[in-house]
Amino acid sequence: MKKNIIGDGLCAAGALLGCNVKKDDYQIFLSNTTGADFEKVSTNWRLSPIISSKAFGGLSKSYHGIMPASVILDINNSPIWRALGYEKLRKLYIADYMSESKIFIPYFPIRPGQIIKKFSNPSKISRRENLDLKALINDKNSKTFLALSVIGNLRVLQSLNLINKKVTVDDHVIIRMGSIGGEELFEYLNGEELVKRFSKGIAIESLEISTGCTIFFRPNFGEYNFDIDYTASVNGLGKLFMKFDSPAKIREAFFNKTGYPTRHNSYNIFAQIHMPDIYSMEGGIVTESVDSQAKFYEIKLKVLNLITRKFNTFKVYKNDSPESILPGIHLSYDREVISGIPRNLEILDTSLCNDNSKHPSIIAMCKSFHKTILL
Ligand SMILES: Cc1cc2nc3c(=O)[nH]c(=O)nc-3n(C[C@H](O)[C@H](O)[C@H](O)COP(=O)(O)OP(=O)(O)OC[C@H]3O[C@@H](n4cnc5c(N)ncnc54)[C@H](O)[C@@H]3O)c2cc1C
Incomplete structure (x- = not known):
């Protein structure tokens, strides 16, 4: 056939x-x-x-x-x-x-x-x-x-x-939750490296902290917002770096591509949170559900409590500016x-x-x- x-x-x-x-x-x-x-x-x-x-x-x-x-x-x-x-x-x-x-x-x-x-x-x-x-x-x-x-x-x-005529769609929302000390992270990893390098790419440890929520760790190079067109990365590292206005952003982009530095004294914890029914589509038009923000903060609070209980050195970031919240673009239904x-x-x-x-x-x-x- x-x-x-x-x-x-x-x-x-x-x-x-x-x-x-x-x-x-x-x-x-x-x-x-x-x-x-x-x-x-x-x-x-x-x-x-x-x-x-x-x-x-x-x-x-x-x-x-x-x-x-x-x-x-x-x-x-x-x-x-x-x-x-x-x-x-x-x-x-x-x-x-x-x-x-x-x-x-x-x-x-x-x-x-x-x-x-x-x-x-x-x-x-x-x-x-x-x-x-x-x-x-x-x-x-x-x-x-x-x-x-x-x-x-x-x-x-x-x-x-x-x-x-009406269907709903899920997505992930990604947010930087806070930071933990490098020593505690390596204790949690039982002395293993956070990153392992292979010929075709790098592998990084992550943790499913609750159903639908994964946390991952990135070296903390200092404060910055994600107010970037992060699709720029497809145009190559050179162009990507030109769009970055802070050394911390550049260092994080470099880490995401190469896994270097291998060890750092402090790590950010990001959470990738599954948001059920965050969009709805009616007659082909997609809108965000009206309670999406409230739902997100409700789930985020639960995840925050889990992270706080798991890591002694966890320090929460208080400021959730719109620029610090990333869409996963991981759609499903x-x-x-x-x-x-x-x-x-x-x-x-x-x-x-x-x-x-x-x-x-x-x-x-x-x-x-x-x-x-x-x-
Ligand atoms: C910046 C960025 C980073 C991402 N990073 C990751 C990641 O690291 N890991 C990960 O798992 N996912 C990531 N995603 C999500 C990932 O890109 C998508 O989940 C994946 O590409 C979907 O593949 P697909 O084949 O279903 O659809 P697509 O790749 O979108 O292909 C869809 C096809 O349908 C066509 N099309 C689309 N809409 C219409 C329409 N309305 N009418 C007619 N034709 C249409 C397009 O031309 C294309 O041919 C990222 C997305 C973005 C934007």
């Missing part, structure tokens, strides 16, 4: 890899625009969060590449890592550094554009410009994989009346919402990641691969 892949982000790339492994007949439909083209939601308690991008590569063109180490360790994902040249790293992890709690940051994030270039046959590439999606879905001799990101997929499904769609339509996006505490994008790419090879 022919497979149609609609999209060109990480999930579409996962589906394309699946078609390659199965040697299936496929057609991939790419965006006709390039650039960043971010869609944002308006809000009054933090900087407007990005939610989607309609351009080629979607959000995946700008993401930072962070993934849970577990997605590399998972033996079922072996064919994907082999195809992407990561298999050696996977084996090394297992031999030397088996740990589910780490996150992995590649020096060069996996980008869908590179996968599409390497693994697709030019005759199998079409543009989405005049695509008649309804006709594709009605074609019983093909299977269609919709990979237009959480927002793009839900919007298309709403416009085709295949799901409810309950897949029950799409349970009534036609059987020859499969929805690929980060809702495939069913662990609310994790960075979802590479998990979703791998699950997209598995969805394609199952059929």
Whole structure:
């Protein structure tokens, strides 16, 4: 059965890899625009969060590449890592550094554009410009994989009346909670390094402190706000540094890329907090829920108490300016919402990641691969 892949982000790339492994007949439909083209939601308690991008590569063109180490360790994902040249790293992890709690940051994030270039046959590439999606879905001799990101997929499904008129969407919100002493952190790590360097990137310890909330540690180089266009990182370190107006920001960006310095006297604790139903989409329009700020501070207080109990040297940051609150851009929704769609339509996006505490994008790419090879 022919497979149609609609999209060109990480999930579409996962589906394309699946078609390659199965040697299936496929057609991939790419965006006709390039650039960043971010869609944002308006809000009054933090900087407007990005939610989607309609351009080629979607959000995946700008993401930072962070993934849970577990997605590399998972033996079922072996064919994907082999195809992407990561298999050696996977084996090394297992031999030397088996740990589910780490996150992995590649020096060069996996980008869908590179996968599409390497693994697709030019005759199998079409543009989405005049695509008649309804006709594709009605074609019983093909299977269609919709990979237009959480927002793009839900919007298309709403416009085709295949799901409810109103749906809600979750995201992570990330905030710097406070700091702890370096000595206490290394005691907590049982003397191990916070960061381990590999040929393809760095692995950093994280901790799921409560359901849906992960904390992670970064050296504390001094005070600053996150009032930066942090999508700038995709343009390379040089341009990124030019946008940074404080030495602390530059040092933190350098740490995030390289893992240096190895030890520091004080560390910031960041919390990545899962926010259920923070957005709703009605008739294709996305808005932030009215109680999102109150809900966020309620959860944040609980997380704060857990951190305070866990670390003796924890010092809380009092000032939560809008610039210090980051959107995760880790969108998801309950897949029950799409349970009534036609059987020859499969929805690929980060809702495939069913662990609310994790960075979802590479998990979703791998699950997209598995969805394609199952059929
Ligand atoms: C700055 C930044 C940093 C991030 N860092 C991380 C990270 O480190 N780790 C992590 O796990 N996640 C991260 N994310 C989130 C990550 O980018 C997304 O979760 C991931 O890229 C989604 O992949 P996707 O294939 O579902 O969608 P996308 O990559 O967004 O691809 C969607 C496709 O659909 C098209 N499209 C989108 N909307 C529409 C529409 N309305 N109509 C028609 N077509 C549409 C696009 O052109 C594209 O072809 C980050 C995001 C940003 C912006």
